[in-house]
Amino acid sequence: MSRFVSFVNALPGAASQGLIWGIMAIGVFITYKLLDIADLTVDGSFCTGGATCAVLMAAGFDIGTAMAIAFMVGAATGLVTGFFHTFCGIPAILSGILTQLGLWSINLAIMGMKANTPLSVKNYDLLVSLRYLQDVQKGTRPFYQHPIFVVAVVTIVVIAILYWFFGTELGASIRATGANGNMARAQGINTDRNKVIGLMISNGLVAFSGALLAQYNSFADINMGRGAIVIGLAAIIIGDVLFSKIFRNFALKLLAVSIGAIIYYVVIQAVVSLSDMDSNYLKLISALIVALFLSVPYWKGKYIHGTKGFGKTKAGK
Amino acid sequence: MLEIRSINKTFNAGTVNAKHALKDLSLTLNDGDFVTVIGGNGAGKSTMLNAIAGVFPVDSGEILIDGMDVTHLPEYKRAQYIGRVFQDPMMGTAATMQIEENMALAARRGKPRTLRAGITKGERAGYKEALAELGLGLEDRMTSKVGLLSGGQRQALTLLMATLQRPKLLLLDEHTAALDPKTAQKVLEATDRIVSQNKLTTVMITHNMRDAIAHGNRLIMMYDGHVVVDVSGEEKKNLTVEQLLNLFSKASGSDEVSDKLVLS
Numbered sequence: 097m098s099r100f101v102s103f104v105n106a107l108p109g110a111a112s113q114g115l116i117w118g119i120m121a122i123g124v125f126i127t128y129k130l131l132d133i134a135d136l137t138v139d140g141s142f143c144t145g146g147a148t149c150a151v152l153m154a155a156g157f158d159i160g161t162a163m164a165i166a167f168m169v170g171a172a173t174g175l176v177t178g179f180f181h182t183f184c185g186i187p188a189i190l191s192g193i194l195t196q197l198g199l200w201s202i203n204l205a206i207m208g209m210k211a212n213t214p215l216s217v218k219n220y221d222l223l224v225s226l227r228y229l230q231d232v233q234k235g236t237r238p239f240y241q242h243p244i245f246v247v248a249v250v251t252i253v254v255i256a257i258l259y260w261f262f263g264t265e266l267g268a269s270i271r272a273t274g275a276n277g278n279m280a281r282a283q284g285i286n287t288d289r290n291k292v293i294g295l296m297i298s299n300g301l302v303a304f305s306g307a308l309l310a311q312y313n314s315f316a317d318i319n320m321g322r323g324a325i326v327i328g329l330a331a332i333i334i335g336d337v338l339f340s341k342i343f344r345n346f347a348l349k350l351l352a353v354s355i356g357a358i359i360y361y362v363v364i365q366a367v368v369s370l371s372d373m374d375s376n377y378l379k380l381i382s383a384l385i386v387a388l389f390l391s392v393p394y395w396k397g398k399y400i401h402g403t404k405g406f407g408k409t410k411a412g413k
Numbered sequence: 414m415l416e417i418r419s420i421n422k423t424f425n426a427g428t429v430n431a432k433h434a435l436k437d438l439s440l441t442l443n444d445g446d447f448v449t450v451i452g453g454n455g456a457g458k459s460t461m462l463n464a465i466a467g468v469f470p471v472d473s474g475e476i477l478i479d480g481m482d483v484t485h486l487p488e489y490k491r492a493q494y495i496g497r498v499f500q501d502p503m504m505g506t507a508a509t510m511q512i513e514e515n516m517a518l519a520a521r522r523g524k525p526r527t528l529r530a531g532i533t534k535g536e537r538a539g540y541k542e543a544l545a546e547l548g549l550g551l552e553d554r555m556t557s558k559v560g561l562l563s564g565g566q567r568q569a570l571t572l573l574m575a576t577l578q579r580p581k582l583l584l585l586d587e588h589t590a591a592l593d594p595k596t597a598q599k600v601l602e603a604t605d606r607i608v609s610q611n612k613l614t615t616v617m618i619t620h621n622m623r624d625a626i627a628h629g630n631r632l633i634m635m636y637d638g639h640v641v642v643d644v645s646g647e648e649k650k651n652l653t654v655e656q657l658l659n660l661f662s663k664a665s666g667s668d669e670v671s672d673k674l675v676l677s
Contacts, residue, residue: 261528265521268510268531272518275507279515282466282505283574284492284522 103369107362108229112243114361116224116308117327118354119251122258123301124328125353130262131274131294133181136192138302138328140199141173142321145303146310147206150213153220163223163307170303171296173199178292188291203318212317215310222311223250243312250308251354254301259347261297270294323379326386331357333389414614415442415465415582420474422464434460435471436638442582447608447615449625451657452635453665458618459500461635462584465616467491479581493523496575496613498568498588505571508560512551512570515559516540519574543573547603565596569603576607583608585617589624601628622654636665 120142127135145166152162173195180191207213217225224243231237239245261267272280273290280287302324310316335349335356343352364382368375422435434457442448452458464471467488475484478494499505506515517532517540537555544552547569551562559567568588575583585604589597605628608615619625625632632649634642634657641664644652 263531264528265526265531266528268514268518269521269526271510272507272515275509276504278499278504279507280518281488282492282495282497282499283519284489284524285518285526286487286489 099370103366106365106369108233108242108244109226110361110365111358112224112226112229112247112312113309114358115244115247115251115354116305116312117324117361118305118331118357119247119254119308120302120305120324121328121331121353121357122251122254122350123298123305124325125332125350126258126294126298126301128329128332129274130271131291133188133274133291133295134192134325135174135177135295135298136189136325137173137177137195137199137295137299138192138324139321140196140203141170141299141302142306142309142324143203143316143318144173144199144206144321145170145306146316146320147203147213147306147318148303149307150215150310150316151206151208153215154213159221159223159311163304166307167300167304170306171300173303174295174297174299175292177299178295181295182288182291200318207316207318211319212315214315216314217311224308224312225314226312227314247308251351255347255350255354258297258350262346266293323382326379326382327357327360329390330360330382330386333386334359337389414444414446414479415440415616416475416477417441417461417465418475418477420464420471420476422460422469422471426472434638435464438474438639440633440640442614442616445612445614446631447613447629448617448631448633449629450616450618450633450635451620451622451625453661456635457638458635459586460638462497462586462616462618465491465582466495466497466584493578494581496522496578496580496583498571498575498583498585500587500590502564502567502571502591505574506559506567509558511556512544512559512562513537513540513555515570516543516574516577520577522578522580543577544570546606547573548599563596565592565600568592568600572600572603572607576611576613579611579613581614583613583615585615587618587620590620604628622657626652626654626657634661634664636661641665 120138124135124138127133148166148169149162152165153159157165177191177195180186180194181188186194204211215222217227224246226243228237228241229243232239232242262271269280269285270290270293272283272285273287274294277287280290306321309320332353333356335352339348339352339355343349364378367373367378367381417438417440419437419439420435421433421437424432424434438457438461450458463469465476467483467486471484475482477483478491483491483494497505507518513532517536520536541552541555544555549566549569551566551570559570562570572588588604589600592600601624604617607613615629617629626649630649631643631645632652633640642660
């Protein structure tokens with residue numbers, strides 16, 4: 097029973113973290129679903145965002161400026177991956193791995209060659225923090241400073257901006273680039289440029305999410321983005337499995353990704369709180385679950401005829 | 414309108430698989446020409462269209478559209494002058510996007526893609542009208558995903574998209590080959606109507622010799638990477654399939670007739 101109580105007590109924290117990672121997952125959605133690119137840059141750019149934000153705060157910048165710059169630095173990492181992919185002709189997945197590897201050194205350099213940088217809530221005015229969550233529960237802070245509330249508002253703003261952007265001429269041409277590159281080029285769309293723009297927006301959001309998590313945890317750490325791509329994919333898949341039948345609208349699909357991330361963290365929290373499993377096995381379990389869910393559409397197409405996965409052509413690749 | 418000056422293209426140059434696909438190919442199209450292209454497998458028909466469209470760079474020679482040298486322009490920049498329909502119905506449209514979204518993308522061919530709305534209310538009425546002319550009932554399914562359409566519907570839509578912005582040149586790469594005969598006929602009828610309405614300069618590859626004779630004002634036959642027969646006007650109108658076969662045997666220097674060519 098005490099285990100269950102501790103799980104319930106941990107739920108607001110899990111939901112807050114899930115919401116923060118949900119913004120990262122929305123970034124992954126842009127590359128994975130819209131551009132049809134599995135971009136592994138995110139494992140590096142997530143930390144880049146956290147490190148940039150922590151270092152800038154320590155240098156006396158205000159939180160808004162620090163997060164805006166974190167977004168831009170993240171977008172720059174996407175630019176590098178896009179350069180490798182489009183200008184140098186390196187396959188997208190390898191381009192992302194190369195950038196990710198290089199970012200490990202850059203992230204350390206950003207943090208002054210240290211593995212982590214403190215971002216203590218005691219010293220700075222932060223947007224979100226585990227401390228604020230505790231304060232709201234104690235009643236010493238107003239509810240609107242609760243991380244769930246703050247990040248939910250941020251998420252809605254992000255979704256609203258993306259919904260608008262992908263409905264514009266440029267945004268629609270980016271969607272066409274991912275849907276069918278041949279068609280896009282035949283309609284005069286510069287597919288290389290669009291892939292770069294998509295990668296920049298995606299990694300900008302990922303870094304922005306990293307900046308939020310660094311605040312929440314009160315530090316940025318060189319390993320904070322490890323496995324981020326898997327968490328992003330898990331959130332996308334969970335959102336898709338649960339909501340694809342009812343959420344047709346693009347904004348709702350993005351919302352489903354965010355909810356997927358929350359569910360992912362609640363499930364992880366449940367495993368940690370309710371079982372005796374060593375939490376070091378969590379990454380293994382995450383990897384296996386994502387592998388399983390990615391296999392299902394393929395199996396459906398291969399072994400069950402007449403489903404929509406069957407005979408799906410891969411035009412434009 | 415289109416001027417091809419002795420272009421060459423070799424694929425896999427320097428390897429055992431080297432294929433000299435276009436050999437000193439020259440061709441000039443006049444304004445309003447509707448040219449049908451026939452030739453056996455590997456004659457270089459599709460390669461010629463792809464070279465014009467800029468899918469790959471040519472090794473030598475020049476390509477001019479309406480007097481402009483486009484030889485070194487990338488594919489997406491040439492698209493402002495060229496409308497294309499491919500053999501594969503999957504290739505010309507974005508399956509995961511709506512019919513009207515596909516049309517809106519095509520309507521902006523050759524224009525800068527800005528942060529203005531991707532599709533406006535005013536456009537929709539025009540698209541509905543254009544779709545209704547196809548007679549396939551697509552005008553009532555404007556927000557359906559293109560992936561739900563049949564191959565014939567997709568080809569008809571691609572054809573419409575290729576001509577929403579009047580192109581200087583329309584390239585049709587066996588656009589009815591993947592369709593059943595009845596649907597192919599419908600798409601060909603739509604092609605004739607759209608081409609004549611807009612007075613488009615058109616190049617249409619076909620494997621069907623009767624279609625090659627029945628459509629357009631000029632017929633060329635390709636063999637081994639260049640044009641070997643070029644007939645137009647009255648001479649073309651009076652052609653028979655038999656005469657075409659004879660011309661082909663003469664041009665290829667043998668009695669051997671490609672199986673594909675006879676498929677008509």
